[in-house]
Amino acid sequence: MSNLLSTRAVKNCLHQSFSVLLPLKECVLLDYPNHSNIGDHLIWLGEILYLTRTAKIDIKYTCHGGDFSEDILNSQSSDIPILLHGGGNLGDIWPKYQLFREKIISQYQDRQIVILPQSIYFKFPENLERTAKIFNSHPDLTIFVRDDNSYTIAVESFFNCRVIKAPDSAFEMVDIPGLPNIEPSSDSILYIDRVDVERNALYSPAKLGIDNLVVEDWIAFQWMNKLPKDWVYIPGLAKLIREGWQRGLATPDQWLSRQKWEHLHPYSHIFHTIYDSDSHRKSWSLMHSAIYQLQKYPFVITNRLHVHILCLLLDIPHVVFPGSYYKIKAFYDTWTHDLPTCKLVEDPSRTREAIEALLQRPSRQ
Secondary structure, X not given: OOOOOOHHHHHHHHHXXXXXXXXXXXXXXXXXXXXXXXXXXXXXXXXXXXXXXXXXXXXXXXXXXXXXXXXXXXXXXOOOOEEEOOEEEEEOOOHHHHHHHHHHHHHOOOOOXXXXXXXXXXXXXXXHHHHHHHHHOOOOEEEEEOOHHHHHHXXXXXXXXXXXXXXXXXXXXXXXXXXXXXXXXXXXXEEEOOXXXXXXXXXXXXXXXXXXXXEEOOXXXXXXXXXXXXXXXXXXXXXXXXXXXXXXXXXXXXXXXXXXHHHHXXXXXXXXXXXXXXXXXXXXXXXXXXXXXXXXXXXXXXXXXXXXXXXXHHOOOEEEOOXXXXXXXXXXXXXXXXXXXXXEOXXXXXXXXXXXXHHHXXXXX
């Protein structure tokens, strides 16, 4: 895909790809991101908003992998399709989510199943072969993939499935009304640096040669750093601390804005009408935290795909680094390379040069 001139164009591509879902009247949506990676919550929110607002599809049941109920799903008509949450875990890097996906596909051969936009990566060919047998055995499986590399893998390996290329579902939130809008309160540059298995050490902060750098990960992870060293696990208390931190203890200056976002935003009522409304409201609250985290700074660097996407939604100039495999570069090359507020940098020594060039560009969304 070339000559994409705006985030609206990417959203239009998402709608064109998702048009195959429009005949659906009802669905279930499985694999809610029951963790603190805000990127997956942005994907979930995009999925919810597309299904409910754009496609007018009634979501009858949602769950995460740990609380999946066969009884609840089986109580729904067998004509209701199963949609599986998108993201970057179709492969063998994050086996927990892949195994749940394979379980559903194996167990529900009588239902239409749709995997929402995913990046595909298998480190070990034997794992891809095993997954291909499971996927190809299903008579009605559609797989949305969110980059050209993943599309090639899917077409070659999942030959009995319908494969459709689509941008990340978070682009459904392009032009969302009522976004918080604060002026940067710091002259520093924010580096959202992931520290898990998808991190590429070549782009460590120390190698960038930038002095005014604030290094963080998603704010939703920061509550863990507040636990005392002699912390003793008490059931339910960790969740209470995490929820309190995410909902404003970390950032009391956000309190008023957060109340408006959670209770007065024109979309907030949507989450009350879907099964398990508490989960959807948690995702909505996490989006507010992420927006405030990024908007405090005039410029952002990241090796997280959804920091890149949220910066595009917020019109924040930013540099993107590759991760441990092709996910970020492939997505950038497929969808976002033409957008004027971002630049993929593969040579860390050229980071400062990219920053200066981006700051001189007029934004155009």
